[in-house]
Amino acid sequence: MASVKVAVRVRPFNKREINMNAQLIIQMNGKMTGIINTKANARDESIRYKEFTFDHSYWSHDEKQLENVSQEDVYNDLGTEVVDCAFQGYNACVFAYGQTGSGKTFTMMGSPENQGLIPRICKALFEKMSENSKKGITHRVQVSYLEIYQERVADLLRNRDNTSLKVREHPKKGPYVQGLTTCLVTNYGHVEECMSRGNSHRTTASTNMNDVSSRSHAIFTITFVQAGYCDGVPSETVSKIHLVDLAGSERADATRASGQRLKEGAHINKSLVTLGSVISALAEVSLSDQNGYRKSFFIPYRDSVLTWLLKDSLGGNSKTIMIATISPADCNYGETLSTLRYANRAKNIINKPTVNEDPNVKLIRELRNEISKLKALMFSEHRSDMLAQLHEKEAREKELTEEWAGKWREAQAILREQRALGLRKSGPGVVLDSDRPHLVAIDDDPLTTGVTLYHLKEGKTSIGTEDSEVKQDIELRGAGMEPQHCVIVFQDGVATLHPQPGAYVMLNNLLIESPARLSQGCIIFLGKAHVFRFNDPAEAAELRKGDKIYNLSRLNLLSWSTPDLANSMENLQHSQDMDKSDLEHQRINLEKDREDFEKEQEVFEEKRRSLAEAQAKLEEEKKLLLREQFEQNQSMISSSQSVYRSLPSIANENAEHIIQIINYCLRGAGSQTHYEYEVRIRTVDDRWSILRRYSRFRDLHLSMKAKYGNIVSSISFPSKKFFANSESVARARKQHLEAYLLRLLETCKNNSNCPLAYGGPITKNVLINFSPFFQKGVFEIGKYGTC
Structure with a gap:
């Protein structure tokens, strides 16, 4: 068993943060990482300063400083461990997590002159393979490269198309992508070519946080097989190395995303929220095991494609490294603190890595051990009845060894032939490109x-x-x-x-x-x-x-050839005579086809006119519907304003409590799109904000009606709308919902059966006892992932 290894890396200020005169809020000392809240009260140290301890804390904020950590330093700490795992037969996974523009892709991929973890790991693999080949050990390496964009899996080693690949799950081997291209590579140059081709196909875009923001999660997988003889016994291991570059978590207001970028951000956040849920659940499992009691937890791997594919890397058969990349700027305090908390929870995940050994090789080794034991028993006890059993096991062991050796000889012959022919995969095709002179039939x-x-x-x-x-x-x-x-x-x-x-x-x-x-x-x-x-x-x-x-x-x-040209002239004359009759026949057929075409064109024109009339009628009906909706909204706004005017005591600046709906934002994607309203609450002892969608307001209204009856039924509540997700409806609802909350509190305060009517000032606890609707942190995790 092995815990997930967690490292944190802070990058330098970017141009945006420099222009904003951002303050440095990150401190590092050894394995400790601290974060300062510059907006908090200086007297409350627990709120102003928070401290975390990780396996590695990398200070990459200023390359001029002595303690600055370079790409090479990160590789020496983390990359060499991944290479060692591969040669020992373990699966390994490295993934970078952090907000948009925090340096994930730079850490994983780097630049041509300052390479990241992925190219350095691949280069080290082939260098070590070259050393081991001198000892008689043979290797086979395959790579694949995929991206997860808007919950759809795309093959980055194919020519770019819109094909979405299916994710399946093998009962023993776990999740895999059906139809994913795997390229057999024999040197680092081939790997570089695959990475370059995949990166050119990857989805990126410019946002307010990052000029070249990764809009998809990318997984580069290396399947590493090595075989040889160890003390005369066959040895074969298969390792899978997942190198993951995640898209950045982001807030729509910080990135100023809209349209397609906003939709992408929603899908990115969905998969990252699921990743966080998986990490939290696995951390709970590990903590319960450590405390001596086993509790059943549901791990939501299948809630997103990302967590499904990384199932083995999170709590399974893998040695996993998480690199949390963070911004040093005070303007990103919330996202940075969230990233550090994610990383802190990931430390508690316990994986169960095992050596992935070929079953036949394992059986051969076990047979060898049994043969040794039988021989020892025969010599010590002189038992002749074991002789037949010994011969049987020796024959079985020899048969399996020869079968295994023959399989590898055949595989190596194919590899040598492929190298000689230059046979390699290129997306769905195969390229045959020999480096020697040849004839192609x-x-x-x-x-x-x-x-x-x-x-x-x-x-x-x-x-x-x-x-x-x-x-x-x-x-x-x-x-x-x-x-x-x-x-x-x-x-x-x-x-x-x-x-x-x-x-x-x-x-x-x-x-x-x-x-x-x-x-x-x-x-x-x-x-x-x-x-x-x-x-x-x-x-x-x-x-x-x-x-x-x-x-x-x-x-x-x-x-x-002159004779050939003369023969061609004779054949040409004969062909001309034959063609004249063919041309006449074709002219008649063409005339008939023209008449048929004119008839079909008349039918098409008639249908086109009918369609145009239908579209005009539909547009007119749509305008009438929109006008009616507009009039309803205007009426609702007028009603809301009158409600405001009738509540002087609650709107008063000196009131015990003030409730305001200060903003609203669009959440979700596709059919799950909805608006959420930010409600700011102030009582005599506290201030806080909550996010609630329209359906939660409606649930509050129904529960109050059931509890207090007619006095609540008389309060006006905004009804459902046909175009509920339109901007105009959301804007009108914002004011009406705020008026409803104020009227509800004023009405219930005068009801002797209500907690609000106890006679004293309204505090936070009194308001929460009145309804959990007002409690911050109460989430209803549904299929839409909204509160």
Whole structure:
């Protein structure tokens, strides 16, 4: 078992904070991180200053200071541990959490000149693999890169499209993304290419908090397999490393988001709230275990795609590191304190990492141990009845070992072949790009489903049939093929085609009988059935540098032979005679098609006119509906104003309590969109604010009616509206709801059965006893995640 390791990193001031003359509110000393509330009363130290302790506290606020922590320092503390976990066979996860613009992507990805954790970890993996390969250990590495944008999973290694991938869950292997591209990589250059391609597809946008804000969560996964022999026993482990760059938590008023940015922010906040709920629930589980009593907790992994995919990394089979990135500025005090509290809770999560060993390898090791024990018993007790059992286990162990070794030999052969051919995945396709000169077969057979490639040797490569007395390097069958047909000589970077006497050989549609030099992209005909394209990667690279492009293919080859041109003229004359009758027939069909088209066009025009009339009618009805709604709103506003005028005692500045609805904001997304109203309350002993949506006001009204009867029923309450989420309705409701609350308190204060009527001043406790509606921190976590 292992706790989640938590590190906190503070960044320098950004341009926005410098322009605002922001104050520094973060202090760090060793593993301790402190935060100062500059707006709090200086006498109340517990409110003004809060202190947290983490595994690492990284001061990156000023690179000129001696204690400044660099990207390399972060890697040395955290990245090396991830690399060690991979080689030990453990799963690992690193994720960065913090508000928008706090430095998450810089910590994880970095810049070309100052690389972050992800590229440094990948580079270290391949460096250590190179060292281990000298000891006879073999490795296989695959990578995938996905983003979660508005709760939809996209494959960043594919060409950009709108396809959303499905998340499934395997009963043993856990959650996975169906159809996600996995690229086999053999060096760090391939990993860099994958990261660069994925980053170019990632969704970013400019907000008030960050010029290049990540609008999606990104997960870069490395699947690392290593195999070898340890003390003569096979060893194979599989590690998965999840490197996660989360989108930033944000407030709409701070980022000034609207439209699409606001919708993105709602989805980002939903997944981060779910992540916080999972962290809190797991922390509770861990604390209950430590206190000696086990309590059942529901962990809401499936409430968001992010937490579902990170299920193993949070409380499962993984060694996990959380990096909380924070702003040093006083203007971000609330978000920074929230991030520190999240990180403090994450410290309590207990994971259960185990070595991911191949089941067959584990069985082989157990058989070896049993064989050793049986041999020891036989020699000590001279028991002959164990001999058959010993032979059986030895045979089983040998069979499994050979099977495992054969599987790895086959896998390594495939890897070597892929490296030789340059075979690699590119999104949904596969690129075949060899670095040696070769011939690619061009086949007209519709039943052929593969691609045939022949490498050319340094020196001579002979081409013929299997009937030749001398073994041919490339053996072909078909009409017109001679036993010894031709030879291609590749020497000093130049390829020359030497046809044998009597062999039918064409180069770019010219029949040749003497040696001819081959150039990149030329087309070779051998016999009557075989066509090849010659590729020379070195020459192609030079041509690309010089901007020379040769577009030679079998479909656009020109015949340079005079006899062939004469035959073509005769065929052309015959074709012209045949075409005249075809043209007449086509003209008749075309005339008929034109008449049919005109009829269909008339029908279309009639439908278009009908549709236009229907749309005009719909627009008129919509205008009438909006006008009626506007008149109702005006009437409601007038009513609210009259209610205000009738409440002089409560609106008075010297009143015992004042209730104001000071603001409202749009929450949720799609069909769950709704307005929440900020209610500011002042009693004789306290001030506080609460957020409530319209339905909570309605619940309050219904509960008061049930408790106090007619005296509450007579109070005017705003009714439901058809366009409840429109700005105009929300604005009118704000004033009407405030008037309702004031009238409710004034009415109930005169009722002897009400807690408000006890005769003394109204305090916070009296108001909360009157109704939990007024209690701060009472949340109703529903399917919309609103209070």
